[in-house]
Amino acid sequence: MALILVLLLFFSPLVAQSVHPVTGRPIAGVMSAAGSGWLERPERESEEQPDKALEAIGIRRGMVVADVGAGVGYMSFKMARLVGAPGKVYANDVQPEMLEKLRARAQRDKITNVETVLGTFDDPKLPAGKIDLILLVDVYHEFSQPQAMLQRMREALKPDGRLVLLEYRKEDPTVPIRPEHKMAVSEVKAEVEPEGYQLDQVIEVLPRQHIIIFRPRKS
Ligand SMILES: C[S@@+](CC[C@H](N)C(=O)[O-])C[C@H]1O[C@@H](n2cnc3c(N)ncnc32)[C@H](O)[C@@H]1O
Numbered sequence: 001m002a003l004i005l006v007l008l009l010f011f012s013p014l015v016a017q018s019v020h021p022v023t024g025r026p027i028a029g030v031m032s033a034a035g036s037g038w039l040e041r042p043e044r045e046s047e048e049q050p051d052k053a054l055e056a057i058g059i060r061r062g063m064v065v066a067d068v069g070a071g072v073g074y075m076s077f078k079m080a081r082l083v084g085a086p087g088k089v090y091a092n093d094v095q096p097e098m099l100e101k102l103r104a105r106a107q108r109d110k111i112t113n114v115e116t117v118l119g120t121f122d123d124p125k126l127p128a129g130k131i132d133l134i135l136l137v138d139v140y141h142e143f144s145q146p147q148a149m150l151q152r153m154r155e156a157l158k159p160d161g162r163l164v165l166l167e168y169r170k171e172d173p174t175v176p177i178r179p180e181h182k183m184a185v186s187e188v189k190a191e192v193e194p195e196g197y198q199l200d201q202v203i204e205v206l207p208r209q210h211i212i213i214f215r216p217r218k219s
Pocket residue numbers: 030031039068069070071072073074075092093094095098119120121122123124136137138139142143144145149
């Protein structure tokens with residue numbers, strides 16, 4: 001119930017402005033920076049089990065990863081620890097306020113392998129061909145221009161890189177999230193594959209979310 005209230009408070013003014021041209025899915029509004037405290041709520045650890053997610057995905061020392069739609073960096077800092085000093089995390093978002101908070105935490109905790117990148121709604125502004133893995137946690141359903149974002153992210157990935165989406169399971173009516181903030185695997189596949197990707201793996205080890213992994217399609 002608390003979760004639904006927070007979603008109503010922080011997401012509803014911008015909810016469902018348009019639909020995806022392929023699936024007709026209503027696109028969710030962007031979470032405002034005023035609601036960023038919700039991203040670091042203590043119960044998130046049990047609801048989302050983020051460490052288990054990163055272990056299942058396989059984040060390794062030395063990897064170059066991007067957290068697109070990083071918010072205040074909840075996942076970026078976990079990945080920074082896993083990739084270590086030889087690795088790097090690009091923490092991207094479209095809201096400067098989110099990235100300011102992320103940088104403040106990096107400075108406070110002396111974390112040096114996280115670089116913030118202010119993107120636009122159609123371009124994450126990542127370096128071309130350099131990224132091993134792009135992570136989107138509770139983000140893809142908010143993209144107002146999902147096709148352009150997917151194309152630019154594909155350009156940023158190495159040829160053997162991976163694009164990983166974590167999304168609340170729409171197939172499960174007991175997951176307590178508004179419908180436009182959930183996604184079905186079939187819907188994700190129908191939207192992502194035409195933009196130059198191939199579905200590689202779906203991992204179902206989390207309490208509420210799918211882990212959906214794509215590889216760039218070889219042309
Ligand atoms: C629900 S929050 C999730 C934040 C973070 N991934 C986490 O798990 O804590 C969604 C974030 O996606 C960002 N976002 C929405 N559209 C975006 C876009 N086109 N490019 C980059 N970030 C975007 C929002 O600004 C917001 O910070």
